[in-house]
Amino acid sequence: MSESTSLGSDSKPLNGLKILDFSTLLPGPYASMIMAELGAEVLRVESPSRPDLVKGLEPRIDGVSAAYRQLNDKKSVCYLDLKTPEAVNEVKALVKDYDIVLEQFRPGVMDRLGVGYQALREINAQLIYCSITGYGQSGPYRDRAGHDINYLALSGLADYSRRKGQAPVPQGMQIADLSGGSHQAVMAILAAVIQRQLQGRGQYLDISMTDAAFSLNGMAGAAALAGGEQPEAETGWLNGGTFYDYYATSDGRYMAVGSLEPQFQQRLLKALGLSALADKCADFSAECQFDVKTAIQDAFLSQSFDYWCQCFAQIDACVEPVLTFQEAAEHPQLTARNMVKQGQYTPQLAPAFTFCE
Structure with a gap:
């Protein structure tokens, strides 16, 4: 990861937008990666004593995992211990010039550290502050720990996405993390940016990965809520109940x-x-x-x-x-779409959007 941000072409749609990113692991970093690919300037704030666990995954390149580089190569980084007054003061100084704060701690942590929404809003009234958590800022599960498999279980998705009489299958990717912590967060942030342009004010965004997973019950869930049959394993059009x-x-x-x-x-x-x-x-x-x-x-x-x-x-x-992943990476359709790009150190997945003049 570079120590200075490369914004690329001035024609990128988010050029000039500045994001202060306190998130770790996958959901928040993936969201800020999308916005960095679109031209936003992203500054990651990392702990000097508790490294992001993704950084230690295999394989590593110069001591840093390929996954971490995929997520963060287009971002700058600084190291701050938020438990110290000096770090808190530095964050408050930085936020004067930033548009968005992205964080992924449990509810209340940023407030206790002195860098929550209310504290930073007093410094920058137009600040857009996005919190990504497993269960959201309210409800009986707000302080509960969780991972993607838990959010899918609670959302109802895992129950009918399986074979009859068999256990749900662990997915090879983080569906709730990416649909909620990443894509929903990006959509909400960009909608808030538009609203700020129209109304001149920032706002607080509460993103729950469980909410996002639940919202994916768009077809079967909508039918059930309207009085139709409850979704069950191998009974629907899309889960093995038909020849699909x-x-x-x-x-x-x-x-x-x-x-x-x-x-x-x-x-x-x-x-x-x-x-x-x-x-x-x-x-x-x-x-x-x-x-x-x-x-x-x-x-x-x-x-x-x-x-x-x-x-x-x-x-x-x-x-x-x-296809296997390697077969997919070499498939004529995906190669024609340039979905594998050369990163700073290794080939990487390219962003899934193309802007055509």
Whole structure:
């Protein structure tokens, strides 16, 4: 990570926006990484005695993890012990010139340190102050510890995102951390920036990762709240209750089938030699779907992963291979979109946005 911030082109949309980032681990740093990629100037405030745990992950480059560099290469850094009056005074001096404060401590910690929203607002009335926590600043769980798996469990998502009679599967990425602590935080911050431009005042933002996970129940949850059936394992369109699913090939790899619309169903069934099942495929009753899924699985098991990749490469049927990460990084679509870039030390994931003139 560099000691000075590189803002890049003056045409970046957040050029000139200044962020003071006290967060660690993934949610806050990912949020400030997005804004740094968009041109914001980000200053990380780190503890001199308690390093960010992400920094020690493997593999390391010059003693710092690749993950930490991915999150922070476009930011500046300073080291302050917030338990000292000198550090608190330095933060209060800095905040005069900053637009946004981002923090990820448990509720009340920043207040006790003397750098909470009310204290800093007196110095900079236009300050936008964003707090990211697991459960939010209110409610009986406000002081409770948690991680991504806990937020997904409490949100209801984990219960119906599984096979019947089987345990939920731990995800390979932090869904609640990224959807709440990162993406929701960025959206809220940028909305507050627009409001400040219109009304000339800052505000406090309370971001809960559990709230964000709960809000992801957008389809099944909305139906349940309206009096429909409660979401359960393998009963919905998207969680294995239909032929929208993953299917094993003869060599133990998988194909993802999302052919819900009639035109895609027809192309799928034709490619698999199952056109006679068209009526059953369109019938979303449990009995018909069981028969269709069994036939689709038998068909995919008859050939190898490479065979089906080549077959569906030329068929627009919403059928794609389940790739390893390395295969995904080298996929023609992602390489054409330049989704892997050269970082300061190693290749890195590129931001998922493109501004076209």
